[in-house]
Amino acid sequence: MVQGFDPDSDGSAALVSEDDEPGRAMRVAHALRAREGDEFAKPGNLVEVRFVKGQSLSLTAARLLALMILTAGGDAWQPIAHKMRKADIRRGHKGNERITDMLEELHRTLFAVDDLSWRGRKATKRFSLIQSSREELEEEGAESGWIEWEFTPDARRLIRESETYAVLNRQAVLGFRSVYALRLYEMGALRIHRRQSTWRGDMTALRAALGIAPEIYSDFAQLRRKVLERAKAEIDQLAHFTVEWREIRRGRAVIEVEFQFVAKDAPDQLATVAEHERHTVGRRARREDAVESLVEAAEVALPSAPSPAPARTARPTTSSGSKPAAAAKPATNGAVHFPTGSLMYERGPFADIARQHGGGWDKDLIANAYREQMGDRLRALNGTKLVKSWTGFCQAYAARRGRP
Template sequence: MRVAAALARKGGDEFVKPGRLVEVRFVKGQSLSLTSSRLLALMILTAGGDAWQDITHRMRKADIRRGHKGNERIGDMLEELHRTLFAEDDTSWRGKRTTKRFNLIQASWEEVEEVGDGGKETGWIEWQFTPDARRLIQESETYAVMNRQAVLGFRSAYALKLYEEGALRLHRRQPVWKVDMVGLRAALGIDPDKYGDFAQLRRKVLTVAKTEIDQLAHYTVEWQEIRRGRAVTEIEFRFAPKDAPAQIATVDELGRHSTGRKARREDAVEEVVAIESALPRSDAVDSAAVADVLKRVTASLATPESSAGVNAEPWARFPRGKLHFGVTENAAREIGLRHGGGWDVDLIADAYREHMGDRLNTLSGSKLEKSWKGFCEAFLTRRGRPS
């Protein structure tokens, strides 16, 4: 909860989900739809460091519905959250093993008068987490770091749930998840009567989840099928942080509109027209016209950092020297200390500069910050903690 509060103060798209909530499983035959799964994630993000407290949380409807014009679906999502049961292993009063079933949302309120003064929409929802949900949140010693844009970008509920599982295990530095088929169905909310043939489950669930995660998450996922005879009995998932170029591509994708995302994932997008095509089709092109076009294109690509001077603001460029002095240096050093696992931050920085090469000169702002953070995490995963 301290981490959640710190990320909330920082702002941005990153938020945490407590590990106990990630690992809680669905009751047999129940699951959350994609829209309700997103709403639950937004509730956790909004509650932040106060999620464990017995208080009421609130959120604007406009932050939930995104591009939809109406709010009619929000009530359905809230009702789905109320009636969905989760389960965890527990012990009875006699000391016997039991399965405990519970809800995550205790009560919710939805405003029905949504237009305020001046005709501006002002609809809000309020909710309270159940005592069981607050207990799980408070008892969590680990957490998954997730990206809000990635959560809202998934088109498969199974992909979103697997994304949470991977984010949790990567943060624990345990990038392998081995689970039997019963546990997999319970974790992802796959109905026992659905996809009885594993080939269907592979095609409809695992492959779809992998393609979305590989495109939108800060890591990639692979899996190995473990068989007993001809039947698949267990799945072993492996989650690997993306390297710096892949992290940059992910940040770019999350910043783009979701329309065309599937086509981009399948490399079915037309290439951008070259600059020359914007020039007059004539054998006698005026050199002044060419210069004018190039000048306008260059100006459109210029960044505030490049026009204001070196290091005019944090993350204008990656530091060239030691990570000790200056605004960007201190910010980069803090990320290296937090995500580098104890390795010397200047050692990681030298490896980062060598890995990126000339590409490092093209990065600035949040893209550079996220690229550096991703490299620190990948550096630790590859080398382990220093002895």
């Protein structure tokens, strides 16, 4: 799973000049868009934006906003209209009435950021993210239509100036069933590659960050059970990291919460990739059941079966039902496998991935650690699954060790 392009960054934000050059977030978004994968960059300034008291986005509207940012890519800061098919939003629903509701919700919702007044004093700035939108009125029987929208000037300024970014996975975003899990996932993705991958805030800041209305879950025990525990369960299953939290108390009252985000190692990354490819039906049951073994996770991540082979090469069977030795090694069919030698002169993608995501560590050092961690399971991986597994391992390696 691809998770960033500058592992040496400490995540600190800096204002950019007032010219038309976008910050690092948009440059990363442009690069990810060119790869045409499931990963996309959400500017850190948008992740950190607060909801105005009493307002928050529903899960469906939050997903739509994420898809808008994915679609706009590195052009999100430009004063232009962006376009997206309704079919990419519906996800199997036949009607488009939900899209209308989501667009109107995005128009109504106000966000807040810290700013300065005209006198140079601290102030709170309130604004909306969507300036205008157009939705095609389809003829009866039409199967698809388009929406187009423009971000507000305030939103474009935040996007352009953002030097930090959270790299999100589209399948994970669409897989969450709790809007609080989605918000916490974005907060974690923004911080996972920092030297201090934590978030800490008092109860007011926590509610503002997650969009929890002040009148609900007034008791922290309820908030823990209904929000934090459920969000953690989904994130641990679908994200490229896990989350833990620590409660800071004054007497018996919880006054602050500190979240710690920890990158998954390679086997857990494989299980996450496999879960993204499984049907959402039964996901909660799988999440609440016993944790699968690493061997099972690796087997789930095996590449899809090749085209049927001629009868003479069909896998033999035995009367005892035992697995023949020849069947233990899957057919390669020309698929790319992880190199056995040095990556110094490797011509495939593995050296480039180690250079981009390995935090500056020696490529062969990371490769040897990867081979040792994966063991025999490495022979079963090839193609896209192998690239995602190797990328995730490089990111976890750099996150655990910091800079060399």
